[in-house]
Amino acid sequence: MTAPTRKQMHLAAHFPGVNNTTVWTDPRSKSQIDFSSFEHLARTAERGRFDFFFLAEGLRLREHNGRIHDLDVVGRPESLTVLSALAAVTDRLGLAATVNATFNEPYELARRLATLDHLSDGRAAWNVVTSSDAFTGENFRRGGYLDRADRYTRAAEFVATARELWDTWTPDGTPRPFRHQGRHFTIEGEFTVPRSPQGHPVVIQAGDSPEGREFAASAADVIFTRHGTLEAGRTFYSDVKARLAKYGRQPDDLKIMPGVTFVLGDSDAEAQERAAEIRRQQISPQNAILALEQVWGRDLSSYDPDGPLPEIDPDPDSGLVQGRVRIGDPLAVAARWRALSEAKGLSIRQTVIETTGRQSFIGSPETVASELVEFVSTDAADGFILVPHLTPGGLDDFVDRVVPLLQERGAFRSEYTGLTLRSHLGLADPVGKD
């Protein structure tokens, strides 16, 4: 018998949707809104003994060239409400909601998160995101937008204020009045929810800008990143973990979990073939032209996706692209795409597939399990947030075929050992104030 001395991996399941990772054209693709889809994915994740289930958020439908984007999966329920319902059909799985700190207020959101923690017996998590665009603001009272620096100071004060609220009840169940006076919030009164099972719901921070890293190091329990290679992962890992000390925290107090995709096959070759097919499904002819327009900043609807790249240059100032698309310097990207296309003789669609259709882990279950273990054991990550490409069955194969291998290798739990998400993540309960 071998003791599981290996560093334990953490796993989370991202509900797919609202981007072109999700292959909606596959006949197995079901509703992205019916509760049965959420239930299926959550139950699968719990069967796999995952740490948590993760929901992203949208606050405005994306647009391209002034029109609602119509090519990818769109439309989703509100996160905290769905997770409250999922608490009824799961027992141990953590339930993580992405909720924007720019268009919410600390009192209300702290109350909703504490409620989810009570209703789930200690399984709630909050993925803190911020918004910088007036485009999203048009749906809210606040309107307008906060500049980059302000949205992080607001988010940091928001999280700190929520923690103050979560700490206001005494351990014997008496509310104490609170008062918070800060740059962004001045509030006082009495919090209406007693200390929840986890004390503080788990706080996740998404994004890896310098401000985001610092914010995560100071205040988050998990950081949701995106680093495809071992090398990039290790660099990020050591940078972020090194930032913790100045906040009086230990390296283990913050778990680093990149969002990753995976494609499985019976053999590595079969998985590669399947991966190529999935990339073709993800980048339809129409999506290829759209990706091209996002770089070129021009209407290119008359171009043939199977033909060559345009000879005209990008127009970076056209205003064609709005919302969340950030592609870097369009002229540089276009030059890179042209070079690639010429070197390999690629069409528009092939070029887009080649440059944007990345998948993180491709191979047989053995190969994928080995790679995941290597990432974790060499400190490129503490675990992964898996983004399946199918709703809602996209995690089935992973749980049935990869998880048992991870368990055999002592890299992942075979049973939950605790009741709360904090215990799954190996995080200490925050100390309340007496």
Add this chain to the structure above:
Amino acid sequence: MSATTALHLAAEIGGPPHYDARHYVELARLAERGTLDFVTLGDSFARPGLDALAVLSRVAPATRRIGLVPTVTTTHTEPFHVSSAVATLDWVSRGRAGWSAEVSTTEAEARLFGRRSAAPAAELWREAGETADVGARLWDSWEDDAEIRDVATGRFVDRDKLHYVDFEGATFTVRGPAIVPRPPQGHPVTVIDGTGGPGQEAAARHADVVLVRATGPEQAAGIRADVRHRAAAYGRDPDTLRVLVALTVDLGDAETAPEPGLESGPPLAAGGSYYRGGPVDLAELIAQWHRAGAVDGFHLTPITPERDLERIVNGTVALLQHRSLFRTFYPGGTLREHLGLARPANRYALAEGRA
């Protein structure tokens, strides 16, 4: 006087706060055994308790038919978030959601948010009405068949069936469309307390179910007629409204009530008149008022939920069922079906002649 519809019954399951789901699941299941139209769960930022909408979302998968109506306040919240959360409750309950609109009038509540001062109730109810209005527009902002999954053209949605609402209220604006596709009921059921006072106009204009307070059938009939008249003045068909009398009920120890019936209630009977007596007498009262055409039904707030709801279901409701005055099973699946309310047509589809 216009004829009332089939008898409708609803019950509040709040009371002293509980912080676990089990308590609320048990009460909702009990109400479901009594085939009640819906349960409500009161809420406020000003007193201890969990977020009611989240609690009823947790209850949804643990029940099958009962309507779920949390109180949602409109004063310090974002109308866009409110609309999304109520629509989501409708999705997770497969068409059983409603919401009871409320306002926060106190300075203490305002200080919890620090965004604005307390305001007069009339002003806040105008805003609540606007929140109900923009909510309904957002629910319509996706036509039912907006999701097309058309492989040939590569389009997941038909953008011509998604609509900006471009709403401008006195205190907020919303561009739209919604993030949540149109919910199963089209519009989840809107409940507003509309007896006199500042909520009256919002109720007549926006509510599907109006809660009223009355101490006798004649008074109730008068109030009902008034609500219907006001609704008609807003261009609504009064038959698309259900008027329920709010009663706080104490079925505790019938012996202590020498004369069963309505009393001027203690201060906690904020939700309506106060009834004390036995379950059989309550059934008599309900039958009599409904037979008189005074009301479409009752919203009962048990003074002690665990005890009184059990007596309502096993006593009062059982007797009404025995007399064929109340249904014995749910003929439909959605709250609108329980209430005999049609699924609303989509204003944007109508506007473009695609009803």
